[in-house]
Amino acid sequence: MKKVGIEKGLSNVAEFLTNEGYSVEELSGSIKENLSKLDGLDVIVTAGLDTDMMGHSTTETKTPVxxxxxxxxxxxxxxxxxxxx
Incomplete structure (x- = not known):
């Protein structure tokens, strides 16, 4: 089962992914505030709050965003x- 971290505020995406069989964990606060949880996830879904205007994330993680x-x-x-x- 794919483990997905979802940034707070994306409840519609979280619900959809749960219904599709994904294991979904809501991340409270920003990605930077959840760095300790990220290694256990397969992917992180953000609302774009940690990205610049070119769409690049400044958060350092090996987990795909x-x-x-x-x-x-x-x-x-x-x-x-x-x-x-």
């Missing part, structure tokens, strides 16, 4: 599936 800003839950799932196989 998907920016859900402007995407449907299905589009987020598609990106996750491309990130982790």
């Amino acid at each position: 998907v920016n859900a800003d402007g995407l449907t839950p299905q589009e987020v799932k598609n990106l996750i599936d491309r990130q982790i196989k």
Whole structure:
């Protein structure tokens, strides 16, 4: 089962992914505040709060990050599936 960390405020994406069989954990606060949890996740889904105007995240982690800003839950799932196989 894919383990996904979801930034707070993306409840529609979290609900969709849960219904699709993903293990979803809501991350409280920013990604930087959750660094200790990130190693146990397969992917992180953000609302774009930790990204610059070019879409690059400044957070250092080996865990892939998907920016859900402007995407449907299905589009987020598609990106996750491309990130982790």
